Amino acid sequence: xxxxxxxxxxxxxxxxxxxxxxxxxxxxxxxxxxxxxxxxxxxxxxxxxxxxxxxxxxxxxxxxxxxxxxxxxxxxxxxxxxxxxxxxxxxxxxxxxxxxxxxxxxxxxxxxxxxxxxxxxxxxxxxxxxxxxxxxxxxxxxxxxxxxxxxxxxxxxxxxxxxxxxxxxxxxxxxxxxxxxxxxxxxxxxxxxxxxxxxxxxxxxxxxxxxxxxxxxxxxxxxxxxxxxxxxxxxxxxxxxxxxxxxxxxxxxxxxxxxxxxxxxxxxxxxxxxxxxx
Numbered sequence: 277x278x279x280x281x282x283x284x285x286x287x288x289x290x291x292x293x294x295x296x297x298x299x300x301x302x303x304x305x306x307x308x309x310x311x312x313x314x315x316x317x318x319x320x321x322x323x324x325x326x327x328x329x330x331x332x333x334x335x336x337x338x339x340x341x342x343x344x345x346x347x348x349x350x351x352x353x354x355x356x357x358x359x360x361x362x363x364x365x366x367x368x369x370x371x372x373x374x375x376x377x378x379x380x381x382x383x384x385x386x387x388x389x390x391x392x393x394x395x396x397x398x399x400x401x402x403x404x405x406x407x408x409x410x411x412x413x414x415x416x417x418x419x420x421x422x423x424x425x426x427x428x429x430x431x432x433x434x435x436x437x438x439x440x441x442x443x444x445x446x447x448x449x450x451x452x453x454x455x456x457x458x459x460x461x462x463x464x465x466x467x468x469x470x471x472x473x474x475x476x477x478x479x480x481x482x483x484x485x486x487x488x489x490x491x492x493x494x495x496x497x498x499x500x501x502x503x504x505x506x507x508x509x510x511x512x513x514x515x516x517x518x519x520x521x522x523x524x525x526x527x528x529x530x531x532x533x534x535x536x537x538x539x540x541x542x543x544x545x546x547x548x549x550x551x552x553x554x
Contacts, residue, residue, distance in 0.1 A: 295491035302368030304456035309372035321379030336421025349421040361445040373452040374434040380417035388432040404431030450482035507538030
């Protein structure tokens with residue numbers, strides 16, 4: 277019971293004022309990457325029915341159940357969802373971030389790791405290398421449902437998405453925006469790698485940005501989905517953090533209060549939007 281109370285308190289602290297404050301569009305410190313026709317900023321993987329079906333209907337079953345949405349890690353991202361993320365990135369001036377829609381491209385990612393001058397080589401070739409070794413030998417294109425799925429890699433400045441859920445895509449865009457606005461990216465990336473502290477803070481920032489973005493656009497349907505999906509997703513990080521300190525992580529138990537709280541907060545959207553407009 278005490279653990280449940282901790283979950284609810286931590287979630288409430290992070291989301292109590294998510295959509296009532298003004299939205300700040302991004303103004304990155306660095307935009308040194310120049311994309312070309314051979315290396316466009318937004319790329320989609322070629323469709324492979326068997327591979328994507330295995331990834332969606334076998335390895336992603338547990339993640340679909342946890343977040344109660346069949347679009348999670350479905351490896352079939354609609355053009356509409358892609359346009360939502362592309363528009364978000366254009367509006368937030370994210371000109372150096374690469375986006376891969378259901379694409380496995382290890383060679384290109386290793387090149388991006390070597391070219392990312394925002395983060396010094398000491399960090400890129402240690403923590404960054406570890407992240408790319410996992411990406412290379414355990415492809416998200418197949419195993420996204422069991423190794424985390426949609427994510428932003430700050431060491432290559434790449435967003436990888438496998439779910440046809442706009443709120444998740446914008447959440448990942450929020451990670452890229454968060455890093456792009458940091459003057460001291462090296463320190464921030466190092467903090468990102470710290471267990472407990474890094475994940476909770478960074479995930480809260482990205483979720484808060486997604487909710488504020490949809491509030492700015494007056495998109496109540498997407499706000500409702502944000503509370504239904506992003507809040508329980510965040511509770512898994514809370515559960516993992518508490519598990520690291522107290523017990524082994526129990527993701528299934530951790531996500532229950534997230535679902536409860538998210539649906540509770542969803543009911544207050546009209547009232548929060550009204551206060552925002554004052």
